Amino acid sequence: MFAFKKLLASTILAVVCASGALAAPWDASAKYATHRVREVTRDLKLETFHPESTYETFGAGIDHPLxxxxxxxxxxxxxxxxxxxxSVPADQVSYKSGYEGDAHTVAYVKQHHEGVPFANAVANVAFNKDNKVVAFGSSFVKPSTIAASTPAISVDEAIAKAEAALGGKYNNWPASLEYLAQADGSAALTHVxxxxxEGTGAWYEAFVDAHSGEVLSVTDFVAKASYKVVPIQEEDLTEGFQTLTDPQNTASSPFGWHSDGTTSTTVTAGNNVITYKGSTSGTASQSSSGLNFIYTQNPNQAPTASANLxxxxxxxxxxxxxxxxxxxxxxxxxxAYNFQNNNNGKGGAGNDxxxxxxxxxxxxxxxxxxxxADGQSGxxxxxxxxxxxPERDGALENDIVVHENTHGLTNRLTGGGTGRCLQTTEAGGMGEGWSDAMAEWTEHSDSSVPDYVMATYVTNDGAGIRNYxxxxxxxxxxxxxxxxKSLNEVHNIGEVWANMLHNVYAALVSAHGYSNTARTxxxxTAGNNIFLHLFIDALALQPCNPTFLTARDAWIQADANRYGxxxxxxxxxxxxxxxxxxxxxxxTDDSSVPSGC
Structure with a gap:
């Protein structure tokens, strides 16, 4: 068994903060919405805590003080x-980030104490085009005790503690000093x-107690895909490849796919993505002149064969x-915190x-x-x-690639580009569900909505990798x-959310039809257009570490903002x-709908 690390702060003194914010102890029934157990290493198991978010939506909107x-x-x-x-003093609130979209404007703010921000006490406010507040989420806290704001140990000491505990090396990203709200109601001062x-692929943001040196919590930047073992029968890949000419959408990628506006390449590298094996120098080069990347995959050879790779x-x-x-x-x-090296002066951090x-x-x-967070590559x-x-390559199964890529979308848009706001068990589960739902969206070709199965190629099994x-x-x-109630693992919870979104998609397409041009x-105004707009809009509207309930409400509010x-x-x-x-x-289930529906 792994030993749980105790999440206790040291060197604390009593203060009173944020009378309108949440105070501990938190309802144990909300544990999926506030906690997540992470087996960090063989010797370290952490039960991370995230204050429960409150969330309100306001339909047509309400006024704000300004x-x-x-x-x-x-x-x-x-x-x-x-x-x-x-009812928080103004000097305990600061603007962090935000942006104006075509249907709403969103802002993300942080709670402070003595000039030090809280890592996990955040809020988000959304405005409609009439300058009305339409959504508000908050995980602000009222700590029972709070650590002194002057560290007792140095950043270098904290780095050494984190490296030893997490089995990795500091990556030289600038450290920060932040408070961390704890499950027992206290707030610890931490070096972040x-x-x-590199060997295991682990990538953590560690919160090291700035007084005791204990690793109190982590943000796991890695969203892993987990698959059940199913009977496998060999099958050749005999179809699915097409030669596409200039598939880029220059309205989205004005430099094309092989340039960042300054440097052009003839390999699988550009402003949005680089693909490689082994190191970033191991890209695929054009197979002939004119940016032609034509490689014929041979299913009878190992995937490591040159053409297959x-x-x-x-x-x-x-x-x-x-x-x-x-x-x-x-x-x-x-x-809105996307992934590009050159943001072309349009906002965001870039270089990611x-x-x-x-x-x-x-x-x-x-x-x-x-x-x-925005500014570091996914x-x-x-x-x-x-x-x-021979073995099969997940990079040749598009729904797996889309699933993984969607983790970047959902983690960036939820919480304002921090990468910190899908860390509870329930929110992490919905992250898996959104990824499956996005993979399904890409594979529809008409108004029919048949049952959808994930990842049949790599497993060579028509049942795919999910339970249903x-x-x-x-x-x-x-x-x-x-x-x-009977699930405690994020991928299984994700199946519940993905299936709900499957039903939402089917309902919207049934009502509004299907557009063949929705990808570009x-x-x-077709159902698949509406679905993807609401999908992405709702991510920005929902609170940090959303639940099924608050994510649902964000979808409803997104529709109010964009479609009235x-x-x-x-x-x-x-x-x-x-x-x-x-x-x-x-x-607990409920099948009721609002009056008038």
Whole structure:
């Protein structure tokens, strides 16, 4: 058994903070929404804590304290709204980041004490185009005790402690000093440092008690895919490849896929992504002049054969770039914390294109994606699958690549580009669900919504890698909100959320039809256009570490912002059909919908 580290702060003194904020102890029934157990190393197991978020949506919107000031920016308006709403002194609230979108403006703020920000006490405010507040989420806290704001140990000492505890090395990303709200109601002062292990792929943001040197908590930037073992039968890959000419969308990637606006390449590297094997110099080069990347995959040879390896690098490069271009049209842009090296003066931090390690040697039968904050590259690792002979390459299964890439989308948009806000068990589970739902979205080709199965190629099994197909049929897929009661693992919880979104998608397409141009034109009014707009809008609206309930409410509010609530009843009926109705609570089903629906 692993020994739990005690999450206790030292050198504390009593203070009173944020009378309108949450105070400990937290309801034990909300543990999925506040905790997550992480087996960091063989000798270290942490139960990380994240204050429960409160969340409100306001339909057409309410006024904020600066509504009558024509010169007030949304940054100041958000700070003033939070201070007034939570009765928090203004000097304990500061603006962190935000952006103006086409349907809403969002701002993310932090709680402070004596000038030191809280890592896990944050708030988000959304405004509609009428400058009304339409959504508010908060995990601000009222600590019972709080550590002195002057560290007793140095950053270098904290780094050494973190390296020893986490089995990695400090990656030289600038350290910070932040308070960490704890489950017992205290607040610890921590040095925050990033520790990586290149061999295992581990990448943690460590919170080291600045008085005792104890590692109190971690943010795990890596979102791992976990797959059940299923019977495998050998099958050749005989179809699926096409030669596409200039597939980039220059409205999303104005430099194309092989330039950052300054430097052009003839390899699988560009402004949005680089794919390689072994090191970033191990890219695939054009196979002939004119940026032609034509490699014929031979299913009878090992995936490590030269042509097969290059085919995998080219396919991953194509998929990640394509998702970048699709998401850009729906709002995941530079100012909304996307992944690009050159942001072309349009906001955001830049220097953070996705790095994709193909046929990574660190594992098999898996894949993962690491999402640090805006300004650091997201990192995808694609592994080989050894259930068949020859082995199969996950980089050639598009739904696996899209699933992993979507972890970057959801981790960046939730919480304002921090990479910290899908860390609880429930929120992490929804992260897996969003990834499956996005993979499904990319594979629809008409208005039919058949049952969807994930990852049949790498397993050579028509049943795929999930417990049930995603389906509108309750007999085919019985998962409901109440199913979470018997689940404690993020991928299983994710199946519940993904199946709800499958039902939402089916309802929207049934009502509004299907557009064949939705991947390149976000202006359409078809059901698949609406679904992806609401999918991405809701991520920015929802609070840090959302629950099924708050994520559902964010979808409803996103529809109010963008479509004037035209799809309110469609959404409510779809969610309620799987137990997430108006009165759903504490993983108990409810099928009711608002009056008028």
């Amino acid at each position: 509504s009558k000031r024509a010169d007030a920016g949304f940054e100041d308006a958000a700070v003033e709204f939070v201070a007034e709403k939570l 440092v990033q520790i990586q292990n 290059n085919a995998a690098k080219v396919n991953a490069f194509y998929v990640v770039n394509t998702m970048h271009d699709i998401w850009y049209q729906y709002g995941f842009t530079e100012k 294109r996705v790095t994709v390690s193909v046929q990574d040697s660190a594992g098999t039968d898996n894949a993962d994606f690491s999402t640090p 990192h995808m690792r694609m592994f080989l699958w050894d259930y068949t002979n 197909p995603y389906s509108t049929s309750a007999s085919t897929n019985p998962l409901r909100y109440s199913s979470i 034109d976000a202006s359409g 609530g035209a799809n309110k009843c469609i959404l409510w009926k779809a969610f309620a059909s799987r137990g997430l109705g108006v009165n759903a609570k504490s993983y």
